[in-house]
Amino acid sequence: MKNLINWFEIPVTDMARAIAFYEQVMQISLRRETMDGVDLAVFPYVEPGPGGALIKQDDVAPVAQGVVIYLHTADLLASIERVVLAGGKCVLEPMVPGDDIGTIALFIDSEGNRIGLHQPA
Numbered sequence: 001m002k003n004l005i006n007w008f009e010i011p012v013t014d015m016a017r018a019i020a021f022y023e024q025v026m027q028i029s030l031r032r033e034t035m036d037g038v039d040l041a042v043f044p045y046v047e048p049g050p051g052g053a054l055i056k057q058d059d060v061a062p063v064a065q066g067v068v069i070y071l072h073t074a075d076l077l078a079s080i081e082r083v084v085l086a087g088g089k090c091v092l093e094p095m096v097p098g099d100d101i102g103t104i105a106l107f108i109d110s111e112g113n114r115i116g117l118h119q120p121a
Helices: 015-028 076-085
Strands: 007-009 031-035 038-042 051-056 069-073 090-095 103-108 113-121
Touching: 007 113, 015 038, 031 076, 076 103, 076 113, 090 113
Parallel strands: 007 051, 069 113
Antiparallel strands: 007 069, 031 038, 038 051, 090 103, 103 113
16 A cells, blocks of 8 residues: 655744754755755655645744645545545645645545545656
């Protein structure tokens, strides 16, 4: 079975402070990146295992429910259809956010959680 959890993002308002915190707490080094104008600090991970990043973006803010977990799917469109059939709502239609990383979408689950789906390229 493939990993169910594929990618996560943790919203931040002060990237330098957040990097210092996570590097100290987790005893790791985060890798700074910019993708499509968005500031990221990527946690170390070994492909094809799960990975994640801190993210600083104008339209994303830290809140109690701020972490987004991306779940792996082999068929994003079929998964979104099942979300809707089960009573959820797609809040970000499938899109390709960068070069050769695949397609993503976001949905609201039955409890009101924002969850992501990722279909690798």
